[in-house]
Amino acid sequence: MSPERSDAWRVPSAWVLLVAVALIACAEVGGASMVQFRLPLTRWARGVMLERPATHGLVGVRDVDEQILDEALVKFDAGLRLFHLHAEGMGTVIIVAAMVATTLVEPASLARAIVVLVTVGGALYPAGYLLWSGLIPFYGVDTGRRVAEWLVWIPFGGASIVAVWLLTAALAARLLRRRAAAVALVLLAAGPAAAHHVGAWSPRDNEVSANFKQIKLSLQARKFDVALRLYEGGALRRDLRARAASLPAGLDAGLLAALGRGDAPEAERGLMVFFAALVRDLADEAARQLADASAPAAARAASGQKFLEAIWRYYNLIDFAVAQRDPRASAAIRLAFDEAEGYVKAGAPPAPDKLRAPLARIASVLGGVIEASPTSSRRDS
Numbered sequence: 596m597s598p599e600r601s602d603a604w605r606v607p608s609a610w611v612l613l614v615a616v617a618l619i620a621c622a623e624v625g626g627a628s629m630v631q632f633r634l635p636l637t638r639w640a641r642g643v644m645l646e647r648p649a650t651h652g653l654v655g656v657r658d659v660d661e662q663i664l665d666e667a668l669v670k671f672d673a674g675l676r677l678f679h680l681h682a683e684g685m686g687t688v689i690i691v692a693a694m695v696a697t698t699l700v701e702p703a704s705l706a707r708a709i710v711v712l713v714t715v716g717g718a719l720y721p722a723g724y725l726l727w728s729g730l731i732p733f734y735g736v737d738t739g740r741r742v743a744e745w746l747v748w749i750p751f752g753g754a755s756i757v758a759v760w761l762l763t764a765a766l767a768a769r770l771l772r773r774r775a776a777a778v779a780l781v782l783l784a785a786g787p788a789a790a791h792h793v794g795a796w797s798p799r800d801n802e803v804s805a806n807f808k809q810i811k812l813s814l815q816a817r818k819f820d821v822a823l824r825l826y827e828g829g830a831l832r833r834d835l836r837a838r839a840a841s842l843p844a845g846l847d848a849g850l851l852a853a854l855g856r857g858d859a860p861e862a863e864r865g866l867m868v869f870f871a872a873l874v875r876d877l878a879d880e881a882a883r884q885l886a887d888a889s890a891p892a893a894a895r896a897a898s899g900q901k902f903l904e905a906i907w908r909y910y911n912l913i914d915f916a917v918a919q920r921d922p923r924a925s926a927a928i929r930l931a932f933d934e935a936e937g938y939v940k941a942g943a944p945p946a947p948d949k950l951r952a953p954l955a956r957i958a959s960v961l962g963g964v965i966e967a968s969p970t971s972s973r974r975d976s
Contacts, residue, residue: 607693611710614718615689622682622721629675640671643732650735654898656880658873659905661801670736674728681721685755689717692762700765709758709765716754723747802830807866807912814859822862823854835869842872843965867916868968871961874910877902878958882951896938896945899954903935906957917964924960931956 606612629636644651644664651667653660692713700706723743730739806829813822826832835847846865853861881902885895910928918925931953938946938953 604694605698607690607697607710611689611693611714614714615686615693618682618689618718618721619686622679622686625675625682625725626679629679633672636675637668637672640668640732647733650733652897652901654884654901656877656902656905658801658877658909659901662905662908663901665801667731667736671728671731674724674731678721678724678728681724685717685721688755689714692717692758695766696762699769700762701769705761705765709761712754712758712761716751716756716758719747719751720755723751801908803834804908804912806831807870810866811863814862817857817859819854819857819859823851826850826854831866831869834873838873838876841876843868863916864920864968867913867920868965870909870913871917871964871968874906875958875961875965877906877909878954878961881906882954882958885947885951885954892945892947895947896950899935899947899950900939902954903932903939907932921964921967924964927960928957931960 641664644667645653648655648660651663653663693710696706696709696713700709723746726747727739727743730742733739734742806825810822810825810829810831813819813825832847832850835842835850839847846868850862850865850869852858853865881899884902885899887895890898910932914925914929917928935950935953935957938950
């Protein structure tokens with residue numbers, strides 16, 4: 596570019612505009628497809644993950660595996676969403692940065708280098724999120740992320756970052772020479788759009804715990820008809836009936852009777868018994884799997900940690916109810932859980948054999964809680 600060139604805004608070459616507009620179009624199509632096909636995509640990803648239990652650390656227990664699958668599916672969905680957001684943003688960045696470089700950067704060779712870097716890097720960087728989402732079901736969250744980082748995010752995101760900083764330096768030099776502060780602000784507004792962001796996951800309720808909270812809120816509001824309806828058609832009762840063989844006899848009938856007559860304390864006691872039995876069974880299953888000495892200690896410790904997460908998710912729902920009826924039992928369970936956590940915490944040497952003792956105490960104490968809370972099927976005459 597010659598010193599005599601005009602400061603009137605220049606349109607980038609047609610191929611740059613085509614790439615940018617096509618990227619934005621892909622973002623819009625991706626967003627619409629994500630909404631339209633979200634359920635089929637989720638079912639597909641879940642099915643693939645279930646076919647590869649070792650890859651995702653599945654242990655064969657639904658209450659543990661559901662949380663692992665939920666985390667992976669959240670990241671799977673996040674990758675699709677982030678492709679939509681980054682493709683829209685990078686399409687705009689390509690147009691703005693290429694226009695600024697074409698108009699204001701000297702010499703012409705530097706301007707061409709910036710345009711090529713920001714166009715190629717900006718166009719391919721969002722595809723990393725699609726790649727990541729596609730790899731999660733087959734290779735897991737962490738492996739998929741590493742592949743996406745090395746194949747896409749680092750090279751093409753790096754190209755975008757280099758282009759933005761070259762453009763920043765060129766505009767800063769021009770500002771010093773021509774005091775064109777307004778032009779520098781155009782670049783700064785574009786921002787570091789190539790920043791790597793993969794979203795964050797936080798544990799969410801599953802169907803059973805969410806249904807419990809709905810029933811509990813209805814009981815607290817004394818809307819017993821709503822609580823009864825939520826129980827009769829909810830996931831909690833389905834799970835309770837599926838586990839009937841390991842639960843106290845008459846628990847389902849007792850809950851229905853208590854909700855029907857508006858007996859909130861009796862209903863809450865029945866719910867406590869159900870979750871106490873669920874946690875007891877999880878603790879027993881965890882101890883059984885940890886006893887398998889054929890598996891490596893690190894793998895058994897990782898499995899134990901997943902069981903502890905599932906145990907706490909359920910026990911936390913009833914800890915207050917247990918403490919009201921038996922404070923010693925509540926304290927014993929908490930102490931056992933704290934001890935178990937110490938054997939699997941990050942940085943500590945794996946000790947799966949030691950983990951079995953606190954798990955056994957949790958199961959034993961909850962067994963006592965259940966025995967002290969016999970089910971009642973009394974009804975109003």
